[in-house]
Amino acid sequence: MEKYNHKKIEKKWQEKWDKDKPHKAEDFSKKEKSYLLIEFPYPSGDGLHVGHPRPYIGMDVIARKRRAEGKNVLYPIGWDAFGLPTENFALKTGVHPKEVTKKNTDIFRKQIKSLGISFDWSREINTTDPEYYKWTQWIFLQLFKKGLAYKASVAVNWCLSCKIGLANEEVVDGKCERCGGETEKRQKEQWMLAITKYADRLDKDLDDVDYSEPIKIQQRNWIGKSEGAEIDFDIKNSDRKIKIFTTRADTLFGSTYMVLAPEHELVQELKSQITNFNEAEKYINDTKKKTEIERTAEGKEKTGVELKGVTAINPANKEEIPVFIADYVMVEYGTGAIMAVPAHDQRDFEFAKKFNLPIVEADLVDMDEVIEKVKGKKTIKYKLRDWVFSRQRYWGEPIPIIHCDECGPVAVPEEHLPVELPDIKDYKPTDSGESPLSKAKSWVNVKCPKCGKMGKRETDVMPNWAGSSWYYLRYADPNNDKALADAKNLKYWTPVDWYNGGMEHTTLHLLYSRFWHKFLYDIKVVPTPEPYQKRTSHGLILAEGGEKMSKSKGNVVNPDEIVETFGADTLRTYEMFMGPFDQVIAWSTNNMVGVRRFLEKIWRLQRKIGDGSDVILDGTIKKVTDDIEAMKFNTAVSTMMILVNELEKTKEISKNTYEKLLILLAPFAPHIAEELWDKIGNSDSILSEVWPKYDSKKTITDKAEIAVQVDGKVRATIPVSIDDDEDSVKEKALSNENVKKWTDGKNINKVLYVKGKIISIVTG
RNA sequence: GCCGGAGUGGUGGAAUUGGUAUACACGUACGACUCAAAAUCGUAUGCUGCAAGGCUUGUGAGUUCGAGUCUCACCUCCGGCACCA
Secondary structure, three states: OOOOOHHHHHHHHHHHHHHHOOOOOOOOOOOOEEEEEEOOOOOOOOOOOOOOHHHHHHHHHHHHHHHHOOOEEEOOOEEOOOOHHHHHHHHHHOOOHHHHHHHHHHHHHHHHHOOOOOOOHHHOEEOOOHHHHHHHHHHHHHHHHOOOEEEEEEEEEEEOOOOEEEOHHHEEOOEEOOOOOEEEEEEEEEEEEOHHHHHHHHHHHHHHOEEOHHHHHHHHHHHOOEEEEEEEEEEOOOOOEEEEEEOOHHHHHHOOEEEEOOOOHHHHHOHHHOOOHHHHHHHHHHHHHOOHHHHHHOOOOOOOEEEEEEEEEOOOOOOEEEEEEOOOOOOOOOOOEEEEOOOOOHHHHHHHHHOOOOOOOOOOOOHHHHHHHOOOEEEEEOOOOOEEOOEOOOOOOEOOEEEEOOOEEEEOOHHHOOOOOOOOOOOOOOOOOOOHHHHOHHHHEEEOOOOOOEEEEOOOEOOOOOHHHOHHHHOOOOOOOOOOOOHHHHHHHOOEOEEEEOHHHOOOHHHHHHHHHHHHHHOOOOOOOOOEOEEEEOOOEEOOOOOOOOOOOOOOOOHHHHHHHOOHHHHHHHHHHOOOOOOOEEOOHHHHHHHHHHHHHHHHHHHHEOOOOOOOOHHHHHHHHHHHHOOOHHHHHHHHHHHHHHHHHOOOEOHHHHHHHHHHHOOOOHHHHHHHHHHOOOOOOHHHOOOOOOOHHHHOOOOOEEEEEEOOEEEEEEEOOOOOOHHHHHHHHHHOHHHHHHHOOOOEEEEEEEOOOEEEEEEO
């Protein structure tokens, strides 16, 4: 018998799959469709590390199994290739981002192919391809036409080192999500997408999809739906009112002062009435100067200034109460103003203590009655903010808008799409925040499509989340030049049946793409209200010491080396076996050895094929089948290991048993499965084999033995058969020698028999 | 602070959802094969004890014939959110 030579085998079958394309999905096939999706990678210059393919392998196992079950599986791949690292690398080396991207995707493609993932490579897409981003721009224009893309002057989170404005979702602990650098607020004209218009549906429709519970909860928290009421407070000697939002209208009687956000416009409007306006103005300017980190780092110590001369009237008890500005109230949320109830709110309490304000317990009253009495209005507020969509960099999709002095922002006519990125020499970002594209004068200066006068192109580009917000639609029809995808294709393939990705994208990509999809649904481009029927997540793979893998720490495990020395099948099966799929786990090359041994055992089993009787496989088949669908890949593998250990002990095994084992193994270790399938005399590929069925009656292991407990402790096991009646089993248990030893001289109070499981004897 | 998730051998982890805790794998020890080593195979391996037995799923209580699993309180770790009214 030849030795198991993974290099030879894996090369052989990968070349065959490349040629025969057995993983190609068929549009409009009569078979039941199954659209499986992983998050398409960003092709970085470093290539893959061993953690990247974990989700690809997991979904590949499911894809291969479902094909064997007769489904028409779409399992596609592409490249999310716009973004900063490529641009930064290009800036450093002088190589154009386009070329960097080409080089990186070539490396990634080669690496992924070396793992034998069954992607349908005929549908490969790339977000930086003009034929692709043409449709990203097209979607933007539809948003623009419906008023959901608009330009506004907003305080954006500005990353000082990337020199780029960030969306709220991209700021973590006041720092840039990408580079970890400090951010500050800058007032800038930005393109915004009105995701808040969809807040309600993005929250509510989570009821209709099969996402894992933590994902739903995290999205709901981020959307931050909060039901309450808006109530107007009169201002003494003024016809203006202060509108507040509260979820606790029932505490209105305990409101002893009010707070406006420093940036609240009412502060300026009441200027003439405020006797200490200089003091207030200084506080407002100080607040503006603070970066996000400073504002939260100073944290708990409350600051503020009373607006002297301004007195509000509590509508519940008509009491006159003072009005403050303080930075613990945010302009962006609610109405930017609050009624403070120090007896019932921790923050108000701290503030009241510091400023010696009265703390009054509110009587328990009915919320609805109070709202009605003070003529309040029930409303719902969300924490979700509109999406800052402008980026002042080069390597992104140009926003297809032309600014005209006469007409304002005008959409580029659809027949002029794509607006391609101009080739420019200098695409360095600028401190002023002006996009590098503004330097391409001949590109920028164009005629207004509406009036024909000279106008200027928008020079901001889209964020890297744009192309990924709809890519799963393109896979349904990747080469269409009339539409983002043909309606027929979308009707056949969408929604995505199962989408697996990282938990870190829950409030970014996942939410953004749900928003775009809902919009496309509203304008009747896509046939379903939700893009993804089911969403699961995978755990990160850490380095051996339990730290995150990173180039700088030098602890990156390269899959190429593992494939070279152990083989792709070992790598694949180990990544499935190492632990629960959704859990963070540390890499261990030592532990991987066990999986290699397992595959070698299967390899050697081929010698034993002979007259052996069929081993009852039903239990194994059921367990592997169910575990794969539940993503419990680790126990699926261990179930096969148990079977293989058993087969090793027998002299001869039947061909049928061995073949079934190979079919079960194939989704995990496809190369060795194909090779062995071929070696034992099959002319067809194992890929055309049908997933084995099991007899569910035979999977119930009618245990030959059950345990006997005396006073809660197992004292014996006795043989029973499924037909034994209760009394005879009890009789058998009580007459057992070991049991007698423990019941001797005691009263037997109770004997319980749980069929097929246990006998419990209670003595007194 | 709030919202999730998790604590099981020397290690990664199993446990049919209330029914024989520690499957599977790594590691370790001993044995077989070998001149030898590697590979492979076999046996053992939660702790304690010569043994019978006792103890054991982060800690403490509770429910139950029976708890890793359910309830309450607490501790620790991981993830998310955070002056959000």
